[in-house]
Amino acid sequence: xxxxxxxxxxxxxxIANIFAARNIITAKDALSLTELELMELxxxxxxxxxxxxxxxxxIVSPPYQTVLSLLEQRVQNEYLAGHLPTQxxxxxxxxxxxxxxxxxxxxxxxxxxxxxxxxxxxxxLASLPFTYGGLNGHVIYxxxxxxxxxxxxxxxxxxxxxxxxxxxxxxxxxxxxxxxLRPASLAEFTESLQQLKVSVLQHQVKLLIVxxxxxxxxxxxxxxxxxxxxxxxxxxxLKSLAEFSRIPxxxxxxxxxxxxxxxxxxxxxxxxxRDNPECPTSDSHLVAALGIHWxxxxxxxxxxxxxxxxxxxxxxxxxxxxxxxxxxxITSAGIxxxxxxxxxxxxxxxxxIHCQGHVGILNFVNDE
Amino acid sequence: MVHYVFLLGAQSAWDMLHEEKSCKSIxxxxxxxxxxxxxxxxxxxxxxxxxxxxxxxxxxxxxxxINVQIPAQYGGLGGKAVYIDTEGSFMVxxxxxxxxxxxxxxxxxxxxxxxxxxxxxxxxxxxxFLANIFYFRVCSYTEQIAVVNYLExxxxxxxxxKVVIIDxxxxxxxxxxxxxxxxxxxxxxxxxxxxxxxxxFSLAVVLLNQVTTKYSEGSFQLTLALGDSWSHACxxxxxxxxxxxxxxxxxxxxPSLQSASSPYSVTAKGIRNSVSNCKRVKMx
Numbered sequence: 322x323x324x325x326x327x328x329x330x331x332x333x334x335x336i337a338n339i340f341a342a343r344n345i346i347t348a349k350d351a352l353s354l355t356e357l358e359l360m361e362l363x364x365x366x367x368x369x370x371x372x373x374x375x376x377x378x379x380i381v382s383p384p385y386q387t388v389l390s391l392l393e394q395r396v397q398n399e400y401l402a403g404h405l406p407t408q409x410x411x412x413x414x415x416x417x418x419x420x421x422x423x424x425x426x427x428x429x430x431x432x433x434x435x436x437x438x439x440x441x442x443x444x445x446l447a448s449l450p451f452t453y454g455g456l457n458g459h460v461i462y463x464x465x466x467x468x469x470x471x472x473x474x475x476x477x478x479x480x481x482x483x484x485x486x487x488x489x490x491x492x493x494x495x496x497x498x499x500x501x502l503r504p505a506s507l508a509e510f511t512e513s514l515q516q517l518k519v520s521v522l523q524h525q526v527k528l529l530i531v532x533x534x535x536x537x538x539x540x541x542x543x544x545x546x547x548x549x550x551x552x553x554x555x556x557x558x559l560k561s562l563a564e565f566s567r568i569p570x571x572x573x574x575x576x577x578x579x580x581x582x583x584x585x586x587x588x589x590x591x592x593x594x595r596d597n598p599e600c601p602t603s604d605s606h607l608v609a610a611l612g613i614h615w616x617x618x619x620x621x622x623x624x625x626x627x628x629x630x631x632x633x634x635x636x637x638x639x640x641x642x643x644x645x646x647x648x649x650x651i652t653s654a655g656i657x658x659x660x661x662x663x664x665x666x667x668x669x670x671x672x673x674i675h676c677q678g679h680v681g682i683l684n685f686v687n688d689e
Numbered sequence: 690m691v692h693y694v695f696l697l698g699a700q701s702a703w704d705m706l707h708e709e710k711s712c713k714s715i716x717x718x719x720x721x722x723x724x725x726x727x728x729x730x731x732x733x734x735x736x737x738x739x740x741x742x743x744x745x746x747x748x749x750x751x752x753x754x755i756n757v758q759i760p761a762q763y764g765g766l767g768g769k770a771v772y773i774d775t776e777g778s779f780m781v782x783x784x785x786x787x788x789x790x791x792x793x794x795x796x797x798x799x800x801x802x803x804x805x806x807x808x809x810x811x812x813x814x815x816x817x818f819l820a821n822i823f824y825f826r827v828c829s830y831t832e833q834i835a836v837v838n839y840l841e842x843x844x845x846x847x848x849x850x851k852v853v854i855i856d857x858x859x860x861x862x863x864x865x866x867x868x869x870x871x872x873x874x875x876x877x878x879x880x881x882x883x884x885x886x887x888x889x890f891s892l893a894v895v896l897l898n899q900v901t902t903k904y905s906e907g908s909f910q911l912t913l914a915l916g917d918s919w920s921h922a923c924x925x926x927x928x929x930x931x932x933x934x935x936x937x938x939x940x941x942x943x944p945s946l947q948s949a950s951s952p953y954s955v956t957a958k959g960i961r962n963s964v965s966n967c968k969r970v971k972m973x
Contacts, residue, residue, distance in 0.1 A: 323832060381832060395781060564777050617900075641783065
């Protein structure tokens with residue numbers, strides 16, 4: 322819509338010609354100027370500019386729908402409201418059915434906690450035939466940290482869905498549907514994302530996983546503005562890819578430690594904290610590697626953490642559920658919840674990421 | 690009485706006072722928050738609400754889109770809502786949930802007033818609430834500017850629209866800009882148009898904003914996004930934040946209200962008063 326040509330909007334010929342003569346070709350060109358700037362540039366009166374801008378705006382403005390009609394569409398096309406079930410009962414219930422289609426879901430947590438295990442399982446689930454609760458589709462797995470292990474994935478498959486994987490040739494069929502990309506640089510990653518856009522629609526891709534986003538962004542460009550800029554592009558791209566192809570996009574994020582007190586606060590909070598000198602300051606703690614700009618963009622955030630040696634999946638951001646945490650462990654079949662009840666969490670606990678003594682992930686893998 | 694005004698287009702402060710008094714506000718469904726806001730989100734004003742991810746900005750937006758429809762006999766505006774979604778974060782299922790809870794509350798209010806057991810008066814269904822929210826999905830800053838320009842015409846055709854919510858004002862303006870001066874000008878222009886809209890149609894404009902970190906006085910501080918000049922654009926600025934285990938709303942800027950804060954909570958029914966003493970801890 323933004324690139325719509327002004328010459329094709331049915332403006333009066335006289336004014337349309339003036340726009341063209343001043344090289345204002347698209348709606349974006351015109352609306353990126355204030356009315357005063359347009360007056361000056363086009364050398365016409367305010368009334369004419371206002372009329373033209375009103376006309377252009379009405380054409381470019383997306384059509385509205387009532388929320389009721391949105392709801393009816395969802396009911397009619399179940400896939401619009403679809404979810405990829407994680408087959409972890411408690412988590413699926415909290416998420417109204419699983420990882421939602423059409424939005425970006427983030428997994429964040431310390432190294433070795435089980436994010437990749439979770440991703441491997443999701444990849445399998447999306448490729449599984451409908452009859453077994455899967456999405457019967459292709460999966461694109463962007464593995465930036467070289468952590469993807471086919472052997473481990475098949476192992477999870479064999480142990481989670483023995484009835485499928487014991488069928489002759491099924492393991493090959495399932496694994497064949499999962500396409501792994503290993504971009505070596507941010508530029509390569511960006512390029513493969515752009516190519517993805519087309520293939521997602523053409524090839525029945527039902528899930529996109531990026532494991533991890535942080536590795537590329539923090540590895541490559543330095544601090545500050547450049548990094549924010551490139552991250553901005555990736556955020557927009559992944560969000561719109563998810564939305565327009567109606568697939569779940571799952572992205573992992575690393576953690577980094579931040580020293581000092583509770584991290585940034587608002588000015589008015591800092592002032593009140595100064596008035597209250599007894600405010601305790603904690604030691605260094607973990608925060609998500611990609612900052613607050615990124616955090617705004619994800620629709621669902623799952624924090625993987627460990628407290629006193631016990632691992633938890635924490636649903637830290639979701640518009641369907643209050644924040645809840647589920648203890649889990651990792652078995653040969655992947656992640657399994659210790660109970661499906663979950664416990665509600667409040668306040669700063671929701672956003673903190675604990676890392677207290679989880680050790681030796683996947684010991685059992687080597688016990689063959 | 691209306692005072693004689695010798696300057697065309699002007700209005701005397703006395704008349705304005707009357708108008709301000711008759712001006713309605715939209716309840717947030719959290720009476721503590723309504724109280725510090727002087728009744729709720731005011732019509733004829735542009736109110737910015739910002740906060741960290743997951744604090745409940747979108748929840749607040751959806752709640753207001755429902756609450757603006759509370760009928761006049763229940764102290765509401767009986768209006769309709771325009772919801773401009775720039776991030777794709779609007780949840781239809783959640784809107785339905787909040788509408789159901791709102792009807793439930795109105796019924797309760799009914800039975801409270803009518804002890805004689807007459808049947809409830811409220812005959813609205815959740816779907817009626819959803820049908821009165823006009824939803825625009827905006828995918829670029831150009832479209833965002835276009836919708837805001839188009840709203841004047843749209844609302845003159847749908848005069849009972851009493852709230853315009855933009856969720857969020859920030860998203861597209863944060864991604865695609867190298868030229869910060871241009872961004873500031875465009876945002877400024879948009880704010881002026883929204884202000885005009887609020888006045889012309891006596892409606893409330895609610896802009897949701899993200900937060901960013903800013904380096905000042907030797908440390909990183911949280912602040913609402915879009916920079917300093919934007920912070921002048923809105924009538925009121927409300928910051929949602931965590932205070933210990935509770936969600937709080939803080940009035941950061943307002944020409945008529947005292948700076949104050951109040952707790953609130955996000956429940957299955959929507960935004961409500963904070964009930965910190967009634968914990969629902971299930972385990973451990």
